[in-house]
Amino acid sequence: MEQGTLVEWLKQTGDAVHAGDLLYVVESDKTTNEVEAMDDGVLYIPADSPPPGSVVPVGARLAFILQGDEDYANVIASQSAEAPTAPALAAPQAAVTPHNRASSLTASTPVPLSVPAATISPRARRVAQELGVAWENLRGSGKSGRIVERDIYAARSAATPEPPHPGAPLDVTPVARRIAAQLGVDLEALATATPGKRITRQDVEQMARASQKPPAPDQRNQQEAAAAESSQTHQAFSGVRRTIADRMALSARTTAPVTLMTEVDVTELVHLREQLKASAKASRSPAGAVVPSYTDIFVKLCALALQEHPALNARLEEDIIVQEQGIHIGIAVDTARGLLVAVVRDVQGKSLRQVAADSRQVIERARAGKATPNELQGSTFTITNLGMYAIDAFTPIINPPECAILGMGRIAARQVVMEDRRTVAIRDMLTLSLTFDHRIVDGAPAARFLQQVKQLAESPYLWLIS
Amino acid sequence: MRELTYTAATREALAEEMARDATIFVVGEGIGPRGGNFATTVGLYEQYGPMRLRDTPISERGFVGLCCGAAMTGARPVVDFMFLDFILDAVGELFNQVAKVQYMSNGRLKMPLVLRGCIGIGNSAATHHSGSYYPIFAHIPGFRVAVPSTPYDAKGLFKAAIRSDDPVLFLEHRSLLATKGHVPEQEYVLPFGQAAVVRSGKDLTVVAIASMVRKTLNAAEQLAGDGISVEVIDPRTIAPLDMETILQSLHKTGRLLIVDETFAPCGIGAEIAAQAMDRAFDDLDAPVKRLNGAHTPTPYSPPLEAAVVPNAESIAQAMRDLLAE
Numbered sequence: 063m064e065q066g067t068l069v070e071w072l073k074q075t076g077d078a079v080h081a082g083d084l085l086y087v088v089e090s091d092k093t094t095n096e097v098e099a100m101d102d103g104v105l106y107i108p109a110d111s112p113p114p115g116s117v118v119p120v121g122a123r124l125a126f127i128l129q130g131d132e133d134y135a136n137v138i139a140s141q142s143a144e145a146p147t148a149p150a151l152a153a154p155q156a157a158v159t160p161h162n163r164a165s166s167l168t169a170s171t172p173v174p175l176s177v178p179a180a181t182i183s184p185r186a187r188r189v190a191q192e193l194g195v196a197w198e199n200l201r202g203s204g205k206s207g208r209i210v211e212r213d214i215y216a217a218r219s220a221a222t223p224e225p226p227h228p229g230a231p232l233d234v235t236p237v238a239r240r241i242a243a244q245l246g247v248d249l250e251a252l253a254t255a256t257p258g259k260r261i262t263r264q265d266v267e268q269m270a271r272a273s274q275k276p277p278a279p280d281q282r283n284q285q286e287a288a289a290a291e292s293s294q295t296h297q298a299f300s301g302v303r304r305t306i307a308d309r310m311a312l313s314a315r316t317t318a319p320v321t322l323m324t325e326v327d328v329t330e331l332v333h334l335r336e337q338l339k340a341s342a343k344a345s346r347s348p349a350g351a352v353v354p355s356y357t358d359i360f361v362k363l364c365a366l367a368l369q370e371h372p373a374l375n376a377r378l379e380e381d382i383i384v385q386e387q388g389i390h391i392g393i394a395v396d397t398a399r400g401l402l403v404a405v406v407r408d409v410q411g412k413s414l415r416q417v418a419a420d421s422r423q424v425i426e427r428a429r430a431g432k433a434t435p436n437e438l439q440g441s442t443f444t445i446t447n448l449g450m451y452a453i454d455a456f457t458p459i460i461n462p463p464e465c466a467i468l469g470m471g472r473i474a475a476r477q478v479v480m481e482d483r484r485t486v487a488i489r490d491m492l493t494l495s496l497t498f499d500h501r502i503v504d505g506a507p508a509a510r511f512l513q514q515v516k517q518l519a520e521s522p523y524l525w526l527i528s
Numbered sequence: 529m530r531e532l533t534y535t536a537a538t539r540e541a542l543a544e545e546m547a548r549d550a551t552i553f554v555v556g557e558g559i560g561p562r563g564g565n566f567a568t569t570v571g572l573y574e575q576y577g578p579m580r581l582r583d584t585p586i587s588e589r590g591f592v593g594l595c596c597g598a599a600m601t602g603a604r605p606v607v608d609f610m611f612l613d614f615i616l617d618a619v620g621e622l623f624n625q626v627a628k629v630q631y632m633s634n635g636r637l638k639m640p641l642v643l644r645g646c647i648g649i650g651n652s653a654a655t656h657h658s659g660s661y662y663p664i665f666a667h668i669p670g671f672r673v674a675v676p677s678t679p680y681d682a683k684g685l686f687k688a689a690i691r692s693d694d695p696v697l698f699l700e701h702r703s704l705l706a707t708k709g710h711v712p713e714q715e716y717v718l719p720f721g722q723a724a725v726v727r728s729g730k731d732l733t734v735v736a737i738a739s740m741v742r743k744t745l746n747a748a749e750q751l752a753g754d755g756i757s758v759e760v761i762d763p764r765t766i767a768p769l770d771m772e773t774i775l776q777s778l779h780k781t782g783r784l785l786i787v788d789e790t791f792a793p794c795g796i797g798a799e800i801a802a803q804a805m806d807r808a809f810d811d812l813d814a815p816v817k818r819l820n821g822a823h824t825p826t827p828y829s830p831p832l833e834a835a836v837v838p839n840a841e842s843i844a845q846a847m848r849d850l851l852a853e
């Protein structure tokens with residue numbers, strides 16, 4: 063997390079606050095948190111504090127908690143005397159606790175701001191060192207903010223590729239450099255988009271094609287622009303929306319996506335689900351009453367196919383293709399706040415019923431905005447289902463750093479020519495759209511994976527007994 | 529598959545060993561014609577008579593001293609304390625002689641002595657009949673201490689205890705005596721110092737001792753419903769203690785909880801925690817936690833008695849708390 067949106071204040075200037083009181087609401091990349099006071103005192107929100115709705119970096123100062131007879135002017139005076147460029151504080155809640163004590167605070171004896179050091183478990187420290195993750199500025203999810211192992215993994219998967227050093231010589235072929243100059247392509251930007259890779263003529267030409275710009279605003283008629291302005295609404299580009307944008311752009315910029323589509327005869331699968339429904343209705347246990355959705359069924363079934371095609375359960379990390387042992391399947395969930403990916407972990411070891419129970423729980427939590435970061439990241443393969451909107455086929459975009467994503471369309475009754483090529487029957491058909499990253503895996507293996515998913519879906523009884 | 533109770537399993541082990549080795553004899557209060565307060569010797573008196581099943585007066589220090597001498601001269605005595613609490617009357621003999629004879633004789637003398645007794649809190653047995661005390665014995669060099677939690681482990685470890693040339697405390701928790709489990713008909717002996725991973729998991733490691741193993745498994749099952757995967761380890765013997773298995777598990781999970789009915793201070797959980805910190809510091813993702821029985825004499829009142837012992841709910845809570853660290 064590098065920045066968040068200050069949503070609203072829960073206390074106002076002059077309010078007495080106690081350690082543990084909720085002070086304000088901050089929307090981070092994927093969740094909304096209420097931030098607690100860590101000290102007792104009186105809240106003072108300065109006039110120049112960022113107003114609610116603004117995006118603020120982690121460590122920005124939002125307000126002060128004044129102690130006893132401490133007054134705001136003294137706090138400011140001591141800070142400017144002692145630390146004209148005060149270091150950014152480590153976390154938002156730290157930012158409201160200057161740790162100045164009234165008794166010792168005068169303009170002539172300033173007390174420096176103390177920056178609480180991040181605490182970290184020994185294991186997290188070891189894992190951070192092994193993975194080369196810098197933890198000093200992370201915010202821990204352990205008790206009282208301790209950084210634990212999961213935070214290191216989360217930080218690693220959230221880390222975008224590092225831009226090349228400013229001023230470092232760019233790795234560009236001579237031809238590419240010449241053509242870039244001709245076409246007006248920004249080599250710096252291109253290098254940032256493809257870290258660690260030598261820029262070739264092809265890259266430059268591709269970039270030039272991609273950046274066929276729309277006419278610049280200054281070419282538009284001024285009046286027209288003003289008219290358009292008044293009929294527009296503006297929305298802060300932050301929080302979940304910004305995270306989605308960053309990740310989609312990362313995916314579009316860095317992956318080499320290819321989408322394969324195939325029609326699947328799911329008549330038997332539909333029968334199977336009808337039976338599951340009937341049995342759930344008759345069940346007396348709460349676990350038995352959960353009816354697996356078609357998405358759940360495909361989660362399970364993709365896990366089976368991924369076990370045989372581990373190349374698609376992989377991600378690209380700089381120069382290494384990492385194949386995951388566990389199969390953690392993300393489910394794209396449409397929530398009021400935007401698209402979230404809810405993760406069902408270790409699907410390979412779970413029964414369909416367990417998958418259904420898990421996915422229901424994590425999706426509900428995602429929709430309610432209550433999912434933990436851990437429930438929204440770490441998937442190794444994603445499924446997105448637009449069947450309920452009468453979509454047949456589409457080209458899903460890969461959820462980075464994964465290798466592939468499966469899109470499910472609607473199930474619809476269609477006339478189908480049967481295998482004997484003489485009979486026409488009405489069957490339940492579904493189109494699957496698999497987008498994969500051609501950098502990691504080739505077309506034929508991806509097609510074999512999709513073919514296996516299709517076969518499993520067409521003969522569901524086979525995998526149920528396996 | 530044949531099922532036996534815990535008591536029947538140890539009785540079978542004793543009977544088989546007595547038939548194999550004529551130097552084995554049992555002493556204790558009521559272990560003759562009565563068959564033992566906990567039915568540990570039922571049927572054996574009829575078979576072997578008073579020479580090998582010797583009823584004693586209430587004179588713990590006397591008969592332990594007697595057995596110490598018998599073991600020094602080559603016999604393999606089994607002292608049946610009924611309630612382990614009564615061993616405290618013989619501690620001078622145990623700590624000063626039984627535990628030290630082999631060392632003092634430079635190994636010339638052996639001490640093949642089994643000291644068995646019922647441990648644990650339950651049934652309003654109150655404070656003189658509820659003790660466990662095993663950490664005290666694990667503290668003293670010279671003793672081996674077995675705390676099996678299943679009929680299978682009880683039989684295999686009882687045989688190992690009989691055949692050991694070192695003094696062994698063989699401790700049977702009251703709440704386990706009537707539990708049933710698979711015990712094969714063919715001969716087997718379980719080694720000391722080998723823990724059992726009784727449930728595998730990846731989110732946290734719980735070391736549970738004696739009756740706490742079953743309760744911990746119940747709690748782990750509750751958490752599994754929430755997608756939390758708990759690894760449960762039963763050390764089976766606490767001296768020697770199989771730290772390797774515990775540390776391997778900790779390397780996997782990063783979190784360790786020790787569940788033990790006995791008192792926390794200077795206890796076996798403290799020992800495990802200290803070794804984990806010493807040998808696996810960089811594997812720890814959270815502080816090592818202990819859940820123990822309350823540090824108090826055991827109350828007679830049933831609700832108070834229940835309140836001093838960890839149960840599946842308090843164990844599940846301790847697991848959740850550790851995961852939240």
